[in-house]
Amino acid sequence: MKGFTIVLGIAVVYVLVHQIALLFPAKEEWQHNLGMLFQGLSLSYIAAFIFFYVHNHFPLKRTKKKFRRIINKELSDLWEICFHFTGTLKKYSRAEQLNVKEGNYHETLPLLLKNLPVNVQDVAEDEPVKSGFYKLPLDPWFDELNPPIDVLTEGFHKWSDAISYIDRKANGTLNRILYVQNVVEEETLVDLFDLVKSLEAFLTIAKLYEDKGLKYFDNEYLSKNVINFYQVTNKLRPYNKAYKDPKYNRD
Incomplete structure (x- = not known):
């Protein structure tokens, strides 16, 4: 569980940093696309983690x-x-x-x-x-x-x-x-x-x-x-x- 939490922290930090980076235009289109790809993956992981915690971890702990x-x-x-x-x-x-x-x-x-x-x-x-x-x-x-x-x-x-x-x-x-x-x-x-x-x-x-x-x-x-x-x-x-x-x- 500790490892998943660390990855979650990295994903959250990346999304926040990327949102700030979007205020500045990318030099190349591939850089913009790569950043959006990692943001999508990060958001997907965050959503999956929340789903796991609500439907698996918390009921198991209870x-x-x-x-x-x-x-x-x-x-x-x-x-x-x-x-x-x-x-x-x-x-x-x-x-x-x-x-x-x-x-x-x-x-x-x-x-x-x-x-x-x-x-x-x-x-x-x-x-x-x-x-x-x-x-x-x-x-x-x-x-x-x-x-x-x-x-x-x-x-x-x-x-x-x-x-x-x-x-x-x-x-x-x-x-x-x-x-x-x-x-x-x-x-x-x-x-x-x-x-x-x-x-x-x-x-x-x-x-x-x-x-x-x-x-x-x-x-x-x-x-x-x-x-x-x-x-x-x-x-x-x-x-x-x-x-x-x-x-x-x-x-």
């Missing part, structure tokens, strides 16, 4: 304002789910010492996955809960009613079930955002597609590893997708801030 809070809420909800899940991954990988932050994902996330157990029950079996001087026995009935993998208010017994839940949420958000894609930044749509792609790759590997009974998620292809998942999750954070900040939601 539509963006109308849907801003809805879009912020959708992406804020998705960010909360994804961000909470990253905390769950860190919890079960026993990677409290890892400082997982934007900028070092390529170093920390492969280590996180290398220590992430495929079967979270292995963590409970290796480290029974202690009460005083006695170890509490494992309670399958309690474990069944209290799924160990939590994603906000939902609980799951398998990583594949938890990832499938997040994938459904991400796909639902993507489909709703596509209805108003003309008022959403193209980069945001690309990020949502990348997020869904990463989750589906994670889901495929999780099911495969669970079926094979493997111990840890030590997989280079998975690492690349989880890095992408973290990166997109970080990009969604501003929508959470915007939704919760009243100054971004005023009419």
Whole structure:
């Protein structure tokens, strides 16, 4: 839009200068004809710009304002789910010492996955809960009613079930955002597609590893997708801030 505005300014200045130049006779007829040609082009551009602004830019800006809070809420909800899940991954990988932050994902996330157990029950079996001087026995009935993998208010017994839940949420958000894609930044749509792609790759590997009974998620292809998942999750954070900040939601 900035480039079009600059051209508009040039066109307006040219029309004004040309009107003044018409007060003085041209030395050659071709000079007069060339000046009239550029004036016609300038006037046409000015008229086209006004038409675009009235019939396209202004209505689009008004539509963006109308849907801003809805879009912020959708992406804020998705960010909360994804961000909470990253905390769950860190919890079960026993990677409290890892400082997982934007900028070092390529170093920390492969280590996180290398220590992430495929079967979270292995963590409970290796480290029974202690009460005083006695170890509490494992309670399958309690474990069944209290799924160990939590994603906000939902609980799951398998990583594949938890990832499938997040994938459904991400796909639902993507489909709703596509209805108003003309008022959403193209980069945001690309990020949502990348997020869904990463989750589906994670889901495929999780099911495969669970079926094979493997111990840890030590997989280079998975690492690349989880890095992408973290990166997109970080990009969604501003929508959470915007939704919760009243100054971004005023009419």
